[in-house]
Amino acid sequence: MTSLPQNPTATKLGLVIDLDVCVGCHACVISCKEWNTGGYGNALSDQHPYGSDVSGTFLNRIHSFEVVPDGGEIVGEAGVARIVHFPKSCLHCEDAPCVTVCPTGASYKRAEDGIVLVDEDKCIGCGLCAWSCAYGAREMDLAAGVMKKCTLCVDRIYNETLKQEDRMPSCVRTCPANARHFGDLGDPASDVSIMVAERGGFDLMPEQETRPTNKYLPPRPRKSLSDIAPIVPLAENSDGARGFFAWLDKTLDRI
Amino acid sequence: MNPEPHLALSEPVGEEVRKTTCYMCACRCGIDVHLKDGKVRYIEGNRDHPINKGVLCAKGSAGIMQHYSPARLRAPLLRTGPRGSGEFREISWDEALSLAVDWLQPVRQTAPQKLAFFTGRDQSQALTSFWAQNFGTPNYAAHGGFCSVNMAAAGIYTIGGAFWEFGAPDWDKTKLFVLFGVAEDHDSNPIKIGISKLKKRGARFISVNPVRTGYSAIADNWIGIRPGTDGLLILAIIHELFRAGKIDLDYLQRYTNAPWLVIDDEGKEDHGLFLRDDLGKAMVRDRTTGALVRFDEPGHRADLNADFVTDDGRKVRSVLRLMAEKYLDPKYAPEAVVAETGIPAADIRGLAAEIARVAFEEEIRIEQPWTDMKGEQHEAMIGRPVSFHAMRGISAHSNGFQSARALHVLQTIIGSIDCPGGYRYKPPYPKPATAHPRPHGRSEHVKPGQPLAGPHLGYPLGPEDLLVDGEGSPQRIDKAFSWEAPLSAHGMMHMVIANAYAADPYPVDVLFLYMANMAWNSSMNTRSTIEMLEARDEATGEYRIPKIIYSDAYSSEMVAYADLVLPDTTYLERHDCISLLDRPISEPEAACDAIRWPVLEPDRDVRGFQSVLIELGARLNLPGFVDESGLPLYKDYADYIVNHQRKPGIGPLSGWRGVDAQDEGRGSPNADQLKNYIDNGAFFMKHIPDEALYFKHHNAAYQQFAIDMGFFDAPQPVTIQLYVETLQKFRLSALGYRQPFAPEQHRQRLLDCFDPLPDWYRPFEEQGVDTAQYPYHAITQRPMAMYHSWGSQNAWLRQIHTTNPLYVPGQICDELGLKNGDWAWVISHHGRIKCEIARTDAVNGRTMWTWNAIGKRKGAWALDPKSPEATKGFLLNHLIHELLPPRADGMRWSNSDPVTGQAAWYDLRVRIEKADAGTEISEPHFSTIKRPGSQQQPADELRFGQEWTSK
């Protein structure tokens, strides 16, 4: 099914990630690892787990960026940059190049809900899909020799053995800051779609023309403290203790 | 199109879910452990749990790797090589326990103080302190002295509570939240849940922190303060609020000591103390009648502006008057503190204005009648929705006690202690300092073969409560509660090894440690600490600290320095008790406690430490552990949790008490209690009635709830202590006005630092070193995905933080030509380290920082000795000395807060120099420790869960 679904159905399941509240705690990273390493497909292996060159397969990773505003927002002696913690997993693109490049049909996009998956029994581990993904969402598992990627926890979201409230991706369920949201981005009335509309959710690298399903919510605008300073007049009484005592007496008499 | 493959979408997660409590850190979230084929398949947060409400952090999810860690100890170990080598022989438990008894019994029978028993990251202080008390040694404490006692003590003395386990912001209602110096905190998940909630509500979140990562990264405003100057910033805000009259006079009048009368009697022993009646009750002046009344007398209106001479001729002034006089001084004006704090005056004023605006213009009103402790009825609960939270950024400085006090004073003057939208106590707090015990450990408390006369730790109310002898010399090995650190309510674990080595004040025979990596990341001056542990007496060839018993679960650095190692289970293999008698997990709206239980059986010859301690207690015949005939009272810890009673009806757990499990808080033991807990998800939660939810310090319904729950037997309302009389008593001792007089060498410090109204002084290291030579600050932060030293053995977590660069401000990088990946020497008054650097611009320009405790010793933790943690990772601890640089007269003070003894980790001053290119190995480094006992070389590839994989 290397070709993309002909008539993509209306349902587009995906994640909405709120950069305004992600604190970069990596909870979603490890939760994803533990769910998926015993679940869908081969385990997510780790090479030299206790050695000098440790590495492993992860389907979701948190980057941290320093963003230096144009003009610089200098806070006293403090620096000018601001840090944004940035989670990243598969965006379940509508025009997923990782699917079309796959020579075996292992990579496919589900017609039913748009989830992009790898059928590991078909995957030859050529790595081309990882090359085609601008987002670094695919990682070859070195032990199994097959491509791994975020499954949108397809084995949770439809899992009838789970309580309804738990039928959501592991990373979403665990995120302490509630920075990850799951839902149908094809439905304009869904919570996630509304959130995207209200907060100006955006696509990563639109120029790659992949039309990601997942959306990111930008950090909310900030208002500096010094702008507030004049709003509340502070000098109701005259300076110094004497003035204060007079004010105090007056006020106490009033109440 | 090919047909889509068939997917098995509804595979059960495992065969069984066992609910217990996480212990990858001290936050103690509820977890659902899914088991499959007798192995852990998946750990997720327990949705019903009061702490984490279903979420879980990275460490919690990585519990699988913690549990199956190759660094787990396998059996009791007896040292065979020299200390530090890691050479051990595995022995049986019987041999281990007999040996421990052989070492401990003579000590107990002759000089119990020669046992020093200190515990680290544990959560069972109710048991360990009970054991130590019955052993009879005065030398017991947990790790709070190097952790956050400034926070705890300042909180208890001021508001009868504190942050973290003691209290939290009203996350659902607060409209302005200001966070001081927190990277992660003990309340990890609740803080994340809370911040996110309030940001989504559009409430403003301000972070005061030299570094802008983590929480600070998502703050609406970041105040990149210069370390050690928060107190000054807070006092500047207080200055502004006084100037503008933005203070909650009604609140101050009712619930605080602002109207209490302070005696002005220069040169006399009551100078600066409260005017009290015969019963010792503080007096206020009724503004309506002008009469003196007891502060807690119903029906009066206390005068906040009192300044008069009493009928018997004593000059008195209200606390609030003293405060106004002090804080309106222009030295606290925003402009005046810019140079110290590095914060522009406009920002400080903006912050003050915002606090005032939200507190007084965005008042919250909850239509909930309630009755205060004077019997007065209130129609509603009025909230000032400004909340604060602080942790080690304030606490870990030598002026941290006063800074934390300043913060509580700020909260109080805007009336936001335990009100809707403000800070809220968590049960069993509030509890005033006076309701806590006094410390015990003076020589009259210690008798061979006898229990200690009372609890070790407590809150002194004046110099008379110190644990010193007639000469004023310390009585405890850590010198807690001495003139050096009078209010060291948590002990001073960081001084134990140095003092035991120096036999100052006396030598110890046995050092018994539990869950503290003292030979590495929890010590200052790590190399010397190691040398002290290795040092031998020249005459006898015996170790200076003759015997070290240690309980750890993993092959940490400290294990190598023990003579006898008692291997603990993992947190999934044992019973634990998270008790209201200890460090609670309550939330502001409910009293909560919890257990851990063996959801898996150990596959090694290890035992839960608490059970081992109970068995040791029995073998040593300690009261409380054996009955009259000398038979053990408890089979194991589980038995103790259920059947031990602190006083009749009060035991470690408050839920499902009474024979029929119907009682809460108080009740006789219930044989099925643990099962009741397990059936409920391993925790118990008792909601506070609605009318008792706020103003707990003065809420009659809450006080009754607390009595019913057994927190105390009579009401313990808290009158918030803006002015702390205890501190003034120390000043009077220093002035020689009041007995006992302070020894000469301590007097100046007591005068400088024990101001009964919060003040700021320059951190000691900054006072003591040439700041031109050491122009920068160096601090650490906790990584959210790593718990101190014990995360690095975790195959998943260690991939996130395999090394820890030193993050250096861009400005300094540019000056020195430093680029990412360069190596540099960082030099303090005490030592130098070499490390890799990385540039950052999101930081205070004079502060460099790194992640805490990533650096590892070669060979520890079952890691390859060539691991980056051991070759590139580093500790700042090598630069931090437990003593300050010598003064002119050669005297060296400890590098601690003078009030509480809190270790001043973040006072460190450094300079930095580019290192020559060459071997990229951090300095200092140490010899390789051998893998202990039968620990195997770990596998080179991990495919956890491969056997379960489906399609």
Next chain:
Amino acid sequence: MHPAASIIVFTTLSGLGYGLAVVLGLGFLGPSLLSSKIAYVLSLTLIGVGLLSSLLHLGNPQRAWRALSQWRSSWLSREGVMAIATFVPLTLSTTLAIFANRHDTVLGLITAFGSLVTVYCTSMIYASLKTVDCWHTKLTPLCFLLFSLAGGFLLASAIAGGNALVVELLALLFVLLALVAKMVWRKHAATRQPRSTPESATGLGFIGKVRLFERPHALDNYLTREMGFRVARKHAAKLWVVAFVCGAILPILALLLSVAIGSGLSAQLILCAGILAHLLGILVERWLFFAEARHAVMNYY
């Protein structure tokens, strides 16, 4: 991008093999000559070894046959299909040449066409990737095709031992064209505006300039090893000189010399040296093709 040896060997050898197959298919070399028979076998061998080598980098080579299934969308699949499809006429032509001393024009044209299409498919695997800016250009297939033809004609010249002037002149032409194409390709690679930037990758450009502060995981992972490999500029410049000299200048000199000398052993030896130099040059060029390529994912690292 990580320069995987198997892929470099594969594209180099199969490019050469298919180039030679084109020369053979177009009937430039008489089928009865021993040298032509050798050329046929050599062509098959180069292609075969190349293809085998390409299997080496697969995680699960035993399922490689599955790669033939997605020719409708995947250039890699098309390449596989074309490679195998072209094998058929090429093997038949080889058999004809060896056993019947015959060159069948139709079969030959099919072989030549198939070979060019195969090389085109290979090149399109790279050229179709929007994630690698320097690859994502029509110049990439042009270079691959010209290199393949240049190599093929050069190899054919060497095998023919200076007895095929047209082939030598065409070799000269294709080497020159390939060189020019590659130089244009490099210029394009060096001057093009990157399609994606850290700002577009994070969507944070509206705040300011974006720079990585901390990697997700401290050490390398599959992505950084695979996509993060970048040769140092200094080394790249040196290696390009090697590729330039060996891949083009020396072969051109060899061709000119051989044309000057005419036929004979020395011409053949010179041409052999020329093709070996070319082979080395192409290996280096291919190495650089990967090692200099910047993948969009590195905007996150």
